[in-house]
Amino acid sequence: MDVEKTIRGLKPLEGQVVPIRTVQETRPQEEFGDAFVAEVKVKSASKVIKAIDTAFPKDPSLPLSHLRRFARREMLPPRLRAAIESQSVPLAAPTQTIFVLISPPLPDITTLKALLTPFAPNPAPAATNDLPTTNETPDEASHSDTSTNNIQIHPIKIPLAPPFNTTQAETWTKTLWPVVFNPAAPRSTVAPPPQTLKRAQESIEPRAGYYLSLARKVAEEAEQSGLGRGVGAVIVDPAIEEEITEAAYEAGYDTTTEWDEAVLAVAGDARYSRSEAGASSQAQLHPGVAPNPASKTYNADIEGGPELHALMRAVELVARWRREHDRLDGVPALTPTADPSKPELEQPELSALESYFLSRHRPGTSTNISNPPQSPSSPLKRKHDDANPESALTIDPSADPSQTQLHHPPPPAPPPSTVLLADSSTPATTPAASRIRTRSQGGYLCTDLDVYLSHEPCLCCSMGMLLSRFRSVIFPRRGRLGTGGLSSEPVVGPVADELEQAGEADASAVDRQDERGYYGLHWRKELNWRALGFEFVEDGDGDVESEAEVPVFHA
Amino acid sequence: MEFKGDSVEDSRHGYFMEQALLMGEKALQSGETPVGCVLVHNDQIVGFGMNDTNRSMNGTRHAEFIAIAEMLQTHPRSALQSTDLYVTVEPCVMCASALKQYRIRSVYFGCANDRFGGTGGVLSLHSDPSIDPSYPVYGGLFEKEAIMLLRRFYIQENEKAPNPRPKKNRELNTRFENDEAPPTW
Numbered sequence: 010m011d012v013e014k015t016i017r018g019l020k021p022l023e024g025q026v027v028p029i030r031t032v033q034e035t036r037p038q039e040e041f042g043d044a045f046v047a048e049v050k051v052k053s054a055s056k057v058i059k060a061i062d063t064a065f066p067k068d069p070s071l072p073l074s075h076l077r078r079f080a081r082r083e084m085l086p087p088r089l090r091a092a093i094e095s096q097s098v099p100l101a102a103p104t105q106t107i108f109v110l111i112s113p114p115l116p117d118i119t120t121l122k123a124l125l126t127p128f129a130p131n132p133a134p135a136a137t138n139d140l141p142t143t144n145e146t147p148d149e150a151s152h153s154d155t156s157t158n159n160i161q162i163h164p165i166k167i168p169l170a171p172p173f174n175t176t177q178a179e180t181w182t183k184t185l186w187p188v189v190f191n192p193a194a195p196r197s198t199v200a201p202p203p204q205t206l207k208r209a210q211e212s213i214e215p216r217a218g219y220y221l222s223l224a225r226k227v228a229e230e231a232e233q234s235g236l237g238r239g240v241g242a243v244i245v246d247p248a249i250e251e252e253i254t255e256a257a258y259e260a261g262y263d264t265t266t267e268w269d270e271a272v273l274a275v276a277g278d279a280r281y282s283r284s285e286a287g288a289s290s291q292a293q294l295h296p297g298v299a300p301n302p303a304s305k306t307y308n309a310d311i312e313g314g315p316e317l318h319a320l321m322r323a324v325e326l327v328a329r330w331r332r333e334h335d336r337l338d339g340v341p342a343l344t345p346t347a348d349p350s351k352p353e354l355e356q357p358e359l360s361a362l363e364s365y366f367l368s369r370h371r372p373g374t375s376t377n378i379s380n381p382p383q384s385p386s387s388p389l390k391r392k393h394d395d396a397n398p399e400s401a402l403t404i405d406p407s408a409d410p411s412q413t414q415l416h417h418p419p420p421p422a423p424p425p426s427t428v429l430l431a432d433s434s435t436p437a438t439t440p441a442a443s444r445i446r447t448r449s450q451g452g453y454l455c456t457d458l459d460v461y462l463s464h465e466p467c468l469c470c471s472m473g474m475l476l477s478r479f480r481s482v483i484f485p486r487r488g489r490l491g492t493g494g495l496s497s498e499p500v501v502g503p504v505a506d507e508l509e510q511a512g513e514a515d516a517s518a519v520d521r522q523d524e525r526g527y528y529g530l531h532w533r534k535e536l537n538w539r540a541l542g543f544e545f546v547e548d549g550d551g552d553v554e555s556e557a558e559v560p561v562f563h564a
Numbered sequence: 565m566e567f568k569g570d571s572v573e574d575s576r577h578g579y580f581m582e583q584a585l586l587m588g589e590k591a592l593q594s595g596e597t598p599v600g601c602v603l604v605h606n607d608q609i610v611g612f613g614m615n616d617t618n619r620s621m622n623g624t625r626h627a628e629f630i631a632i633a634e635m636l637q638t639h640p641r642s643a644l645q646s647t648d649l650y651v652t653v654e655p656c657v658m659c660a661s662a663l664k665q666y667r668i669r670s671v672y673f674g675c676a677n678d679r680f681g682g683t684g685g686v687l688s689l690h691s692d693p694s695i696d697p698s699y700p701v702y703g704g705l706f707e708k709e710a711i712m713l714l715r716r717f718y719i720q721e722n723e724k725a726p727n728p729r730p731k732k733n734r735e736l737n738t739r740f741e742n743d744e745a746p747p748t749w
Contacts (some may be wrong), residue, residue: 285636310642328622472658475622535686
């Protein structure tokens with residue numbers, strides 16, 4: 010295959026880049042929970058809080074600091090106030106009361122009543138000559154008037170997540186329970202900051218169609234080789250893209266012809282390439298047959314494993330390149346392994362496209378790997394203002410000391426070089442310009458890189474993507490898979506009358522689609538690492554029943 | 565899982581978890597996050613794994629994948645359906661999905677992983693509906709030993725970090741509260 014010609018001949022996908030919403034955004038109904046409200050004496054307020062907090066520990070994973078702990082009667086939402094007043098007994102007139110919120114995890118109501126009874130306001134008839142005194146203790150109160158101090162517990166609904174804006178805060182305050190809007194509270198656990206998302210989307214849009222077209226070409230190559238299913242991955246460095254764009258802007262010409270300059274590595278699926286227990290691999294069992302017959306069905310025993318999926322292989326190609334080049338750099342390996350029980354990930358021989366993109370990184374000629382890169386100075390100006398949003402938003406970057414390595418000082422930034430614009434068909438004359446940063450140049454995992462995929466990655470690969478610290482992940486909507494880990498909601502289906510005409514078969518396909526898990530793994534509040542997720546909606550996708558015809562497998 | 569150490573079955577589980585802990589110890593000596601595991605097939609250890617992300621410069625090289633790679637040198641993939649995993653820390657989301665795709669028979673782990681756990685810590689992929697069957701998970705086996713391994717790792721200064729945080733005054737915490745959240749990795 011003439012790789013250069015193949016790449017030049019690629020037609021970009023036509024369509025739109027659309028952010029994948031987060032599960033926090035697509036499942037707002039999960040954000041409401043049950044709580045209790047009880048009326049207590051104002052003077053007991055701090056004792057009440059202490060008693061509640063001591064008796065019922067909070068769930069640290071459910072911060073509820075947006076909810077007011079107390080509300081005065083006039084602050085109660087009207088409907089709640091009416092409900093409470095319809096059930097309450099008249100109080101001793103001078104008694105000042107306040108309403109306390111008991112939030113989830115909810116205690117047993119009998120326990121709660123017993124705990125709060127000492128703080129209950131005194132009812133009118135019994136309390137006329139028994140006004141609370143300032144130094145009265147709960148015990149005295151309960152002893153003096155246990156039978157008449159009857160605490161009322163009212164069930165309510167509360168928003169479990171803080172409000173997005175003042176409007177939402179006001180609505181909740183009027184209908185549910187008084188809520189505080191804190192504009193400084195990070196909403197990054199719910200969704201990426203809009204400006205971060207917008208900036209990444211703008212950097213992705215111009216060339217996404219090309220990269221995804223390349224990912225499909227890599228997928229086709231994987232399928233035609235018989236080594237794997239038709240799935241492909243392309244790793245791109247947005248810093249190089251920016252470099253090209255700036256240089257071209259200064260020179261005043263169109264940059265789309267150099268779209269592949271920012272590609273660091275490509276990899277196809279290779280699940281049929283591995284030999285297990287010394288037996289022939291699925292690819293060896295069917296030499297020259299493409300696609301591999303194993304791909305017609307899903308038989309777990311011959312599916313290889315997720316480390317042979319396209320995304321995982323692409324990540325390993327970058328890692329392997331870095332291991333080799335750091336050795337050449339003279340950087341001592343962290344811990345040389347002589348342990349035979351720790352084999353490297355077994356990789357099949359690289360395909361034409363895979364080796365083309367990987368060998369391009371090599372300084373000098375593509376075969377002369379003994380010529381070390383001229384480190385530490387990189388010809389690439391690194392842009393760190395577009396860093397992985399997570400590096401600033403990590404919940405606790407100290408959790409894993411190894412994770413803090415991504416804050417290597419940026420390498421020296423010489424002015425933009427024309428090296429990147431050199432004709433890529435003449436790598437032999439290209440000076441040492443490594444696209445992948447070595448460890449000594451600050452390269453760490455896939456930090457700040459983007460990955461383009463022909464299909465939605467499986468749950469395992471989606472988490473592998475996060476653990477590799479990619480900035481963004483992009484796949485075509487047509488590549489959605491029921492086994493995928495990134496989608497957060499169904500594609501908006503055909504309107505109802507169209508659905509009826511489609512008949513039972515299609516209806517069941519829609520049902521299946523609804524049954525799949527929508528994990529939205531790229532941005533989950535519970536996980537320590539997050540990435541931006543995008544789908545590429547191709548022109549005319551509205552007419553396509555995307556997931557119905559795709560065979561079931563993990564990509 | 566209730567582990568009392570007073571039955572033959574318990575001591576069998578205990579033996580394999582001790583082997584996983586030894587792998588975790590080895591990871592600690594190599595400067596890796598100390599997570600270790602073994603794969604047990606017909607009462608034999610057929611794969612040893614320890615976290616290998618720093619050496620390999622690949623953040624996905626977790627202990628489970630290393631152990632599976634070793635096992636597949638001598639066994640076909642289908643053997644995983646009658647294989648159990650003993651791992652010191654609850655498998656992460658990535659590994660929980662991989663183990664499901666590989667159709668592991670069951671998983672025994674030491675301490676929970678409330679940042680990345682895929683078998684109950686954050687997600688419950690082991691039991692979620694999917695095209696692969698669910699697998700049972702038993703946690704809490706040698707939990708304190710697994711936590712102590714992690715604590716010993718996190719008390720170290722990270723020389724590779726650009727601005728290593730001085731931890732000279734830190735003391736290794738050897739206490740266990742009633743329901744303390746275990747450290748995570």
